[in-house]
Amino acid sequence: MTKKDIDPDIELDDSSEGSEELYERMNLVVDRGQEPMRLDKFLVQRIENASRNKVQHAIESGRVLINGKQVQSNYKIKPGEEIIVYSDKEVQGEDIVPEKMPLNIEYEDDDILIINKPVGLVVHPASGNPNGTLINGVAWHLLQQNSELNTEVLPRFGLVHRIDKNTSGLMVLAKTEKAVSSLAKEFFNHTIHRQYVALVWGDVAEDSGTVNAHIGRHQRFRKIFDAYPDGEHGKEAITHYKVLERFGYVTLVQCELETGRTHQIRVHMKHIGHPLFNDEVYGGNRIVKGTVFSKYKQFVENCFAICPRHALHAKTIGFIHPRTRKEVVFNSEIPNDMQQLITKWRNYVQVKNII
Numbered sequence: 001m002t003k004k005d006i007d008p009d010i011e012l013d014d015s016s017e018g019s020e021e022l023y024e025r026m027n028l029v030v031d032r033g034q035e036p037m038r039l040d041k042f043l044v045q046r047i048e049n050a051s052r053n054k055v056q057h058a059i060e061s062g063r064v065l066i067n068g069k070q071v072q073s074n075y076k077i078k079p080g081e082e083i084i085v086y087s088d089k090e091v092q093g094e095d096i097v098p099e100k101m102p103l104n105i106e107y108e109d110d111d112i113l114i115i116n117k118p119v120g121l122v123v124h125p126a127s128g129n130p131n132g133t134l135i136n137g138v139a140w141h142l143l144q145q146n147s148e149l150n151t152e153v154l155p156r157f158g159l160v161h162r163i164d165k166n167t168s169g170l171m172v173l174a175k176t177e178k179a180v181s182s183l184a185k186e187f188f189n190h191t192i193h194r195q196y197v198a199l200v201w202g203d204v205a206e207d208s209g210t211v212n213a214h215i216g217r218h219q220r221f222r223k224i225f226d227a228y229p230d231g232e233h234g235k236e237a238i239t240h241y242k243v244l245e246r247f248g249y250v251t252l253v254q255c256e257l258e259t260g261r262t263h264q265i266r267v268h269m270k271h272i273g274h275p276l277f278n279d280e281v282y283g284g285n286r287i288v289k290g291t292v293f294s295k296y297k298q299f300v301e302n303c304f305a306i307c308p309r310h311a312l313h314a315k316t317i318g319f320i321h322p323r324t325r326k327e328v329v330f331n332s333e334i335p336n337d338m339q340q341l342i343t344k345w346r347n348y349v350q351v352k353n354i355i
Contacts, residue, residue, distance in 0.1 A: 025188050028083040039064070040073040043085065053152070058085065061177035063184065086184045096151060097131055098140035106170065106330055111322045112183075113138065113158065113173040114330050119309055119337070123162040123171075135159055138173060145175075153177065160184050161260060168335045169196070169314025174322070182322035187260060193318035196255045196265055197244070197334055199311035199341060200274040201288035204251045208242040211268040215261040224281055225263045227271035237261045239268045247345040249290045250277055254315075265312060277303070277341070279310035299348060307341040 028046060043055045043064070058064050059073045063086040066075065077083070107114040115134070117123070122133045139157045142149055151157070158173035160183045174180040186192045213227040216234020228234050238258035245252040251274065255265045266282050269275060275284035285304065290296050318329035334342070 024087060026085040026087055028085070030077050030079050030081045030083065032079045034077065034079050036076040036078065038073065039066070039071060039075045039077055039083075042077050043083075047085070047087070057152070057177065058087065062181040063087070086181065086188060096125060096135055096139050096157060098143050099131055099136040100140050101132075101137035103134075103137050103141060106332065109323075111175055111179040113141075113175060114317070115171050115173065116332050117163060117167075117169060117171055117314075119166055119168045119335065122165045124156065124159060134171075142175060155180065161187060163314055164263065164266075164310075164312075166309035167196075167312045167314060168338075170317045170330055170332050171314070172317055172319065172330075176322075179322040183319065186319050190258050191320065192260075193316065193329065194257045194260070194314065195316035196257070197313050197315050197338070198253050198255055198265060198269065199277040199338070199345070200251055200253055200269050201249070201277060201284055202251065202274045203246060203248060203289070204241070204243055204253060204274055206243075208240070209272075211237075211239045211241070211272055213237060213268065213271055215264055215267050225261070225267050227267050229271070235259075235261060237264050237268065239265055241269075245342075245346070247349045250345055252342060266310060277311040278307055281310075284310060303341055303344055306344060307337040309337070311338055311341060313338055 026047070030042075034042075040052060040055045040059060044050050044052050047055070055064075056073045059071070062070050064071070065084040066077070066081055068082075068084075104116040104118065105113060106116050115138070117134060122129045124135050125131065125133050135157055138159075139149075142154070142157055149157070154174070154177060158175055158180060160174055160180060161171065163169060163171060172183060174183050183192075211227075213229040214231045214234035215225050215237040216228055218224045218226040219233070225234075227237075236259060240256040240258065242254045242256075243251055244254050253269075253274075255269075257264060261267075263282075266276055266279055270279075270282040270284075275282045275288060278285050287297065287300055290300065313334050314332075315334065316329065316331050318327060320326070321328050
């Protein structure tokens with residue numbers, strides 16, 4: 001990515017937003033010379049900035065495993081044992097203030113919430129967005145059901161992943177610590193089923209394919225991300241794509257995430273030469289493919305006006321339910337702005353072919 005690919009006048013996405021998991025896995029092996037010690041005390045000593053309270057919460061909720069099995073806080077560790085800790089990544093931002101707001105809840109039970117997030121709604125409070133976020137609304141909603149909830153009991157009020165401010169679509173949130181633990185493990189183990197629909201620039205050559213390139217911060221523009229196919233920077237990222245419909249100058253694709261990195265689909269599609277339509281951060285808010293004729297330019301400008309954001313929707317999410325242990329799958333309709341955009345391109349191609 002070069003400087004000309006980035007509009008210097010736009011406000012780049014805050015790094016706190018992104019299609020990413022919010023839990024990571026830490027692997028520890030107890031040293032041979034280690035004397036027997038309580039598990040919680042051992043982890044407080046080994047994990048930076050860990051408190052006894054948070055460690056005990058993690059153990060009690062099943063986010064700490066010894067040789068693959070759950071144990072109690074008072075378990076005495078032994079030399080050679082493998083400890084796996086699923087820890088939540090710290091989110092820099094404001095305290096969460098519950099706010100009453102409309103939430104588009106697709107499904108809810110005692111363990112999970114499925115929310116269809118609209119375009120423009122920030123997921124989590126951060127610098128510049130202390131309130132009015134999805135989590136402010138979710139906090140209020142959950143506190144009506146259980147007034148004793150707080151961020152110590154239920155981290156981020158059930159948030160285990162997030163999607164970009166200007167991406168629409170489905171998110172799953174946990175209502176209990178055990179549900180947080182179960183979903184965090186699924187995200188890390190790549191067993192969460194997530195399908196997105198995107199309109200990208202250009203005629204994608206293959207009907208299906210896989211993009212396998214690490215994603216990390218851009219080496220020059222630190223608020224955005226870049227692809228590193230040789231793995232020299234960033235973290236492993238894998239996106240599977242399939243062509244749904246071709247419109248010549250743009251292509252409608254389905255993207256399935258195997259991993260969940262910040263801006264993953266946007267960065268990967270840019271990497272293979274097909275930035276998302278109207279993605280101002282990754283070069284999709286200009287004519288990437290097509291003619292120089294003024295009528296075509298006006299048509300594209302009209303398309304940008306119809307869908308004034310990157311054309312990406314989180315359509316499907318599926319996982320093993322934390323309580324029933326059965327697979328559940330949820331689907332959502334493509335929102336109106338993207339539907340209109342797709343229809344406009346479809347009609348444009350049909351008219352062009354007739355002429």
